[in-house]
Amino acid sequence: MSLLHLAILLPLLAAPFIPLLFRGMKQIHTGWFVLIVPVVLVTYFAGFIPITSAGDVVTETIAWMPSLGINFTAYVDGLSLLFALLITGIGALVVLYSIYYLNKDKESLGHFYVYLLMFMSAMLGVVLSDNMIVMYMFWELTSISSFLLIGYWYEKERSRYGAQKSMLLTVFGGLSMLGGIVLLESMVGSYSIRDMVANSGVIAESPFFLVAMVLILLGAFTKSAQFPFHIWLPDAMEAPTPVSAYLHSATMVKAGLYLVARMSPVFQESSVWLWTIAGVGMFTMFWGSFNAVKQTDLKGILAFSTVSQLGLIMSLLGLGAAALHYDGMDDNIFMVATIAAIFHLINHATFKGSLFMMVGIVDHETGTRDIRKLGGLMTVMPISFTVAVIGSLSMAGLPPFNGFLSKEMFLKATTKVFSADFFALDTIGILLPVIAFVGSVFTFIYSIMLFTRTFMGKAKFDQLPKQPHEAPIGMLISPVILALLVVGLGFFPNVLSNSLIKPAVESIYPTLVAQGQDVKVDIYFWHGLTPELYMTIGVILLGSLLFWQMGKWMGIYNRIPHRLTLNGMYDGTLVWSNKAAYRFKDNYMTGFIRSYLIYIFVFLSGMMLFSIWWFDMYRFSFENLAEIAPYEYVLGAVVMLAALAILFMKSRLPSIILLGVVGYGVALFFVFFGAPDLALTQLVIETVSVALFLLVFYHMPDISKKEVRMRFKVGNAIVAVLVGTTVTLLSFMALTNKSLTSISEYYKENVYELAAGKNMVNVVLVDFRGFDTLFEIVVLGIAAFGIYTMIKFRTTRRTKGEGEHEAKQQTRQ
Known part of the structure; x- marks a missing residue:
């Protein structure tokens, strides 16, 4: 096994020792032992930066089932390295944060960190696997481990509900994706992503091209919480805050984005791919921001904001995929869109991770996340307030933070996109900047809500379950580091241009690189008086006005009955399917x-x-x-x-x-x-x-x-x-x-x-x-245990019944 394969599996190999450490070393928080794993991994993967920056890749293969074309091929290029660094880097900060967030005397840390390490290894396997069957195996492992993490507080009904919902929707998408993988293999005769990219022309000529594309997109859309599959993500907020900060800012929801970016060269021949990704992403961006405004729970606001931000990145990947069609255009706006997608992917991990941790601190120190009970915390929690302001303003796309830079690139892409012929100048093409503007307005509103309703205004300390105070320094380290990255990447964005962003973009467009086209990444604040700058000014003015007058228009959220909402339809479908299943079962399970x-x-x-x-x-x-x-x-x-x-x-x-x-x-x-x-x-x-x-x-x-x-x-x-x-x-x-x-x-x-x-x-x-004989013996053994158990249970019940009968007789006497 190579060192690269060992790095992917290291969290899984470490996981079995966590329960032993939890039980054997009660005086030390188990998180300190777990922290070693992501720190070692992020250090190891950082060593690949010079390699990918030079345009090289690293490949290591372990023969697994070569007769079926299934080998464990680890593949490191600019895109997979970026995700690996996010997974391990944010993972290290989350583990550090969890040490102070989770009480070692009250929580089952042995279970928690096993699930977390399982998830970390699964995500590394997804982004570093070249063989799509192996990637699918890790893909489904992310669903299983996230189910366990979301349902960690299983005694809460809402935790179980959220875990089940995420499992059902993401596994449905994963099975659909598996069908697409099988179809792609039937077209090119290989499960290798690189072979599929090299044979994209053959795939485009297949009669099953569109079916395979739709199945792959179902896997990506469900995992990245795109409309209408986004409904699982808000309910997943019932997980502990470290889980929310990890899964929903840097890892699980980003797996769908990774899949779309990786498969874009495979489906490059179809404009349907571009239309679908851009359209679904843009509407998800608007719908998530629109619904975030009505939330009263801080994590609920962040949940829908995550949906919105994921839609933004997805739409940019859709627009950027058009570079393969229009690589000769002046002012290659489609390449700008892809650069913006990668840059915002990084920015989102920094400001959203810091905000999740800030919300966890507020909940931990006040006992509530309800913004109707919060307010005036700025005086008692100044560091948390600072983190909240930096993260919120970056999410709103305001200068001088990193979110402003990538948001400006997003607006630029939407304003220029209808210049391409396939976007119907006077109809659908013009809708993209309109939807982007409206979604940005609501993004501005919920971002301002996030810190003003929590830290400013009149203090309501008498309504809080706990007397508020600033969090301990250990809990503040991780969000402060992320907030500093938000500021640092805002002032010095090009520090990542050639080391991470450019190699990632080149990995998405290998055909352009092969043609000798250079990817230039140069990010800066001032572009002059541009349409996107005017749109940003409009967002601030209109957003401020709507925020000031929120009480007059919030009634629109009460117009739709619950049963007609997507959540209502999901709940109704579960109830109906259960009843139908029981009715069907009663008809054929006669007992004979x-x-x-x-x-x-x-x-x-x-x-x-x-x-x-x-x-x-x-x-x-x-x-x-x-x-x-x-x-x-x-x-x-x-x-x-x-x-x-x-x-x-x-x-x-x-x-x-x-x-x-x-x-x-x-x-x-x-x-x-x-x-x-x-x-x-x-x-x-x-x-x-x-x-x-x-x-x-x-x-x-x-x-x-x-x-x-x-x-x-x-x-x-x-x-x-x-x-x-x-x-x-x-x-x-x-x-x-x-x-x-x-x-x-x-x-x-x-x-x-x-x-x-x-x-x-x-x-x-x-x-x-x-083996047949062995399994037959196992079946017989299981049957014997079952029979013994039934006989033992009946004997025990009969003895218990006789004892109760004798007791009643004695009582009567």
Whole structure:
């Protein structure tokens, strides 16, 4: 295993030791041990910056299932390195923050940090895997680990609800993405992302191109909380604040953005890709900001703001993908859009991470996140207030913070985009800057709300569960570091231009780099009196006016009934699907094994007979058959007559005896045909089965009291004849259509040399099919444990019942 693979799996390898450390070293917070992992990883990945900055990549491969084209190929380029640094860098700050946020005496830290490390490893696997099947495995691991993290406080109903909602929606998207991956592999014959990019022309010509694209986008949209799949993210805020700061600012929700950026060269031939990403992203940006304004919970505001910011980045990736169509344009605005997407991706991680941690501090030190109860905290929490102001103004896109720079680039991209021919100048193209402007206005409003309603205004300390005070210095370190990055990247944005942003953009557009086109990243504040600057001024003026007059227009949020909202539809769908599932289950789960066997036999026989007819496989030849001895005729007649007689028996006892006759007759056939092992097994099974049947029916009430007459059932007879006919036809077809040498010849030649055994049956069971035998033993063992448990439970319950009865008798006496 290479060092790169070890880095990806390091959090998973460290996770099993966390519970031991939690139990064995109670005097030290477990987070201090966990902190070592992301610090080591971010240091290790930082060493790749000179490599990717020079345009080189690092690839390491471990053969896993090469026959299926599935290998664990770790691939580090500019894009994957950027995400790896965000995952480990923000992860280190989150772990440090959690040490002071989570009480080691009250929280189950052993579980928490195992889930966190599992998630960290899963995210690294997603962004560093070149093989899409391996990436999908890590992708679903992010869903599982985030489910555990969101539901960490499982005693709360809302935590369980949020975890379930995130799991259902993201796993649905993941399964859709898997279908897209399989289709892409069928087009190019490889699961490698690099091979798919190299064969994008072949993919574009496939009739399944559009289907594969839609399935891939479903995976990306659900994970990155794009409309209408965004509804899981606000409910995921029930997780502890360190989880929210990690999952929803720098990692999980960014996985969908990573997938879109990585797959853009694959679907570069279709403008539908550009339209869909840009359109969905833009509307998500507006819808998230619009709904954030009505929230009264601080984490609720940040949740919808995250939805909005993710939509902004998604729309920029959609616009930037058009560079592959219009790389010769003057003032390549589409390349600017991609640079803005990468830059805002970094900026969002810094200001949103600091804001989540600030909200956690407010909740931790006041006991509430309700802005209706908060206010006036600036005097008692000055450092937290400073962090809140920096993060909020950066999110609002105001200078001199880093969010202003990327927001200006976003507005520039939308104002210039309708100059491209495919964007219909007078119709849809003009909507993009309009939606961007309106969404930015609401972004400005909720950003101002975030710190003014919390830290300014009249103090309401008497309404707070706790007496507010500034957080301890340890809890402030992480948000202060992120706030300093917000300011630093605002004043010195080009510090990341050539080291991180340019390599990431070049990784998204490898074809442009191959053509010799240079990606120039030069970010600065003053661009002159431009349309985007006027839009920013308009955002500030209109946003300030609407914020001042909020009481007069907030009633619009009460117009739509809950049942017509997306959340209402989701809840209604769950209720309806549960009722429908129970109703369907009650119809076929009758409690009778006979009914279940009918379902299985009818389906199996129907499918087999249909396949035989559809593929024209009913060919039979009775040539070259061995002669049938007279005693074989007699034995066959006995077996058939006994089997037919079972249908006409009026009671169970004769049916059991006749069934035993059939079994013993088959055992004699095994003896005649030279299979003593099978005969012995059959005789033992028939003996035990008949004895058990007789024993069971003897103790049944209706058997012990009176003989129950069994009616002849035409339906059962038809099913029996159908199954018998199907098996007979299959036997004749197998005998006739032998195109390959029997596998028994292989066993005859190899049982002694390969397994050093002379008994072919034993060798096959123990060596050649050893796993089958092992699993059969496991199944029998599980069944034995189940039977023992039921007997033990019944015995215990009977003993308990008798004891209670005796106690009642003594009480009466």
